Amino acid sequence: MDYDGLIIGGGACGLMCAAQAGLLGKRTLLLEKNDKVGAKILISGGGRCNYTNLHTDIHNFVSENPDFLHAAFSKWTVDDTIQFFKSFGNIIGEEKTLGQLFPRSNKAKDIVAVFTKLMFETQQDVWLNAEVKAIDQDGGAYVVTLMHEGRERRIVSKKVVIASGGLPVAKLGASDFALRTARKFDIRIVDTAPALVPLTITGKDANWYASLAGNAVFSRVSNKHITFEENILFTHWGLSGPAILQLSSYWRAGELFTINLLPHRDMNTLIKEERAAGGKRTVSQLLQMHFTKKMVEALGKFLPIDLKIASLSKADAKLIWETIHHFEVKPAGDKGYDKAEVMRGGIATDELDAKTLESKKFKGLYFGGEAVDVTGWLGGFNFQWAWASGYAIAQDL
Structure with a gap:
């Protein structure tokens, strides 16, 4: 299988990364441990999905280094988010309060549908019920070991995107995979804790x-x-x-x-x-x-x-x-994490290239979304970070 990159996690960041890669003519394989993509998107905002915030600024984020966000947010702005969903899903945003933007339909599934449609049209592959167990280096590539369709598989790729989210909410498939992988590769982690809780x-x-x-x-x-x-x-x-x-x-x-x-x-x-x-x-x-x-x-x-x-x-x-x-x-x-909206802390920003979110130590290994030490306020800020980080990574695959 010849892919430009493997994407681990079919949440907001992973879906945007795969969709943007497809628009650039690249091929990716997205691995999702649940039986459908976008599980956390579907329950966000009470099923209505507050997909961005009009007032997004680096000051709306908790991080060791909020300035890290300048690069991603200059590449992918709130206007880009609004235009993306309007162009590819005919989604019109309505501001409810404090800059919070919801689809006029009030249906989170409409947001997810934008990605599934784009990924189908650009021939991105998706494996559901695919649980990644480990990532190992093999020369200039990575070996991803996973369970899929009842058997263990190994896939080799030069580029791997870890967009597997944080620790909330276990029943939606949350895991510590990103953190375990970072520790394995000796990538620094900022102490984690439940946030928006x-x-x-x-x-x-x-x-x-x-x-x-x-x-x-x-x-x-x-x-x-x-x-x-x-x-x-x-x-x-x-x-x-x-x-x-x-x-x-x-x-x-x-x-x-x-x-x-x-x-x-x-x-x-x-x-x-x-x-x-x-x-x-x-x-x-x-x-x-x-x-x-x-x-x-x-x-x-x-x-x-x-x-x-x-x-x-x-x-x-x-x-x-x-x-x-x-x-x-x-x-x-x-x-605790089961009642938290997001995880605070995560992969330290000084371990990543601000423009591409590639590991500075390990070429071809990327971290995005909630796994990174970037925690937004309540009200669509975390989605804006997920879209921006997914976009930034896709440009480098």
Whole structure:
């Protein structure tokens, strides 16, 4: 079999790599361990697929070296993504919120269909249920050992693309293959962890959070690294919601972060205005103008919610301000890879050529997508990286 390259992984990066290689007149063999390609694409965005973000910038990514992204993003822009899906799949994007672009059809399968159609038309080969076990060097080529159709096979190729993703989500075929291969070839790995993941609360405060399960509050969450302003969601085991998922990529075990539960109003001002009107309402009544009754009742654990505003002392007012605008949280941990959107860390960017994503140590060995130490924010950024990295690799096959 004479291929320009073998692509391991039929996710976003691998599919883009194969499709772009085909458009360049090259032949690839894509190896996918599942019984269909694009498994993670199909469930993304609740099956709607937020396939890029209009505001993509290197600052929307967690990495040892975000500047590494300049090369790939200059070659493949957000406009390129939009035009690609429009040209080859007649997909029109619609912005939902914060630059997040979804297909107008709201069907993730339409995104995957673009790739399967292109790969068929350009005669790229795809082996499904093909689980790669190992990669070994043999002179100037690589020997890929895999299980396919019930038997072990070996394929030799001068160029191999590892686009096998990260550790989330095991039931979708996630594995540590990229990381194992990197270790085998002595390629440096940045410590990995779940990212875009819900956070857990245990101990004496666990029941308080659980009592609010299902309540969403538009908030500003902050730690020493960054601030996000979106909804938080209380759960039976802690906190989730967009703002928490975003912050989780910057959170480390043992760290505190703060929540401003009312980011666009100031409690001192509200109390002052209430006092000017006579201060006859209670703290509870004032808070219920901004929060659900259940939330106000829960805040009663910390605040004198039955006191009338006119009766508040300076200490009471300060406590209310600090609780609402500077609510401290110390998570016990996170919900792990099975609940994480992506993996933080991965193949160190200083091990790769920024323009081609080829290993600097091993000619013909490429890493792309989630396997690399490039972790995007929630909202289509990780897909934009996957498309860009797949495109960049395809040019060099």
